[in-house]
Amino acid sequence: xxxxxxxxxxxxxxxxxxxxxxxxxxxxxxxxxxxxxxxxxxxxxxxxxxxxxxxxxxxxxxxxxxxxxxxxxxxxxxxxxxxxxxxxxxxxxxxxxxxxxxxxxxxxxxxxxxxxxxxxxxxxxxxxxxxxxxxxxxxxxxxxxxxxxxxxxxxxxxxxxxxxxxxxxxxxxxxxxxxxxxxxxxxxxxxxxxxxxxxxxxxxxxxxxxxxxxxxxxxxxxxxxxxxxxxxxxxxxxxxxxxxxxxxxxxxxxxxxxxxxxxxxxxxxxxxxxxxxxxxxxxxxxxxxxxxxxxxxxxxxxxxxxxxxxxxxxxxxxxxxxxxxxxxxxxxx
Ligand SMILES: CC(C)(COP(=O)(O)OP(=O)(O)OC[C@H]1O[C@@H](n2cnc3c(N)ncnc32)[C@H](O)[C@@H]1OP(=O)(O)O)[C@@H](O)C(=O)NCCC(=O)NCCS
Numbered sequence: 361x362x363x364x365x366x367x368x369x370x371x372x373x374x375x376x377x378x379x380x381x382x383x384x385x386x387x388x389x390x391x392x393x394x395x396x397x398x399x400x401x402x403x404x405x406x407x408x409x410x411x412x413x414x415x416x417x418x419x420x421x422x423x424x425x426x427x428x429x430x431x432x433x434x435x436x437x438x439x440x441x442x443x444x445x446x447x448x449x450x451x452x453x454x455x456x457x458x459x460x461x462x463x464x465x466x467x468x469x470x471x472x473x474x475x476x477x478x479x480x481x482x483x484x485x486x487x488x489x490x491x492x493x494x495x496x497x498x499x500x501x502x503x504x505x506x507x508x509x510x511x512x513x514x515x516x517x518x519x520x521x522x523x524x525x526x527x528x529x530x531x532x533x534x535x536x537x538x539x540x541x542x543x544x545x546x547x548x549x550x551x552x553x554x555x556x557x558x559x560x561x562x563x564x565x566x567x568x569x570x571x572x573x574x575x576x577x578x579x580x581x582x583x584x585x586x587x588x589x590x591x592x593x594x595x596x597x598x599x600x601x602x603x604x605x606x607x608x609x610x611x612x613x614x615x616x617x618x619x620x621x622x623x624x625x626x627x628x629x630x631x632x633x634x635x636x637x638x639x640x641x642x643x644x645x646x647x648x649x650x651x652x653x654x655x656x657x658x659x660x661x662x663x664x665x666x667x668x669x670x671x672x673x674x675x676x677x678x679x680x681x682x683x684x685x686x687x688x689x690x691x692x693x
Pocket of ligand 1: 387443444445446447448451452453454455456457458459478479480481484486487488489490491493494
């Protein structure tokens with residue numbers, strides 16, 4: 361007979377990194393993460409500004425799941441939190457996820473949260489059902505897409521480089537600019553902030569201080585300055601960006617970072633020229649594919665990616681649970 365499960369919750373400690381990463385590796389095998397990346401995210405988290413509570417769930421002394429309640433610095437509202445709950449696949453449907461979620465939600469309520477946000481891939485039925493039965497409602501969807509670079513045919517894009525070059529625009533990298541311009545990081549930061557305003561999101565994006573951008577982007581262990589492409593005009597103005605960063609745990613692919621072109625420079629072929637350089641980089645690096653995410657309302661970006669041959673995967677759904685009227689909430693969650 362199966363022994364009844366009793367979840368033991370406790371706060372996360374550095375000794376739990378490997379166990380928590382193992383839970384994610386089993387739950388999200390296509391998106392594995394390394395200890396180095398986790399440590400960097402934690403060390404660069406500004407706990408003077410943002411709240412974070414991370415718990416682990418144990419079953420008979422073994423870590424079987426973890427959960428986290430945290431502010432969302434990229435779209436900050438003091439009264440909104442993100443919830444992550446992940447349980448080892450062979451320990452699911454035993455109540456661990458519920459115990460983690462209940463505890464995190466209790467914290468959110470104590471802190472006066474008006475909503476919690478969570479994300480699930482539409483093809484991962486466990487996560488979708490879990491959130492749906494706990495009062496989460498869909499707020500937005502992002503297509504995940506992958507470009508398998510081995511079969512990429514540059515001949516289909518002949519003329520893309522010349523088109524921008526004729527306008528006096530050159531495509532370069534942050535690595536190259538940094539070598540000759542001490543202001544390169546500052547300029548790349550301004551560009552990134554400007555372009556981020558127009559990426560569709562549930563709540564408006566929050567302007568990030570320069571130091572936070574440096575920590576999150578240029579100091580990240582998976583930052584690739586040679587794959588951080590920038591379009592610069594004849595006057596030296598940074599007009600567009602498209603960057604890739606590495607997946608330390610699974611070098612078979614690269615993550616796409618931000619692709620953006622300043623409003624006044626759109627419609628000139630800059631995004632396409634930048635993205636072609638990312639594809640060339642990926643091929644030279646020998647990876648199999650590039651992974652990207654695009655909001656389903658982001659027509660212009662989706663069109664560029666579709667033209668390049670990115671293949672759509674199941675979407676990722678962002679959900680929110682309204683906590684503003686406590687009577688709407690299930691007493692147990
Ligand atoms: C979502 C997730 C965390 C749930 O973890 P879990 O430990 O299986 O969660 P629980 O066991 O507490 O609850 C899952 C369901 O199993 C049911 N259940 C609990 N104990 C059970 C048992 N002994 N037998 C059968 N069913 C049981 C629960 O009632 C619940 O159903 P409900 O949603 O209709 O209430 C897990 O599926 C997961 O890690 N998925 C990937 C990550 C993810 O998508 N997370 C959600 C976004 S944050």
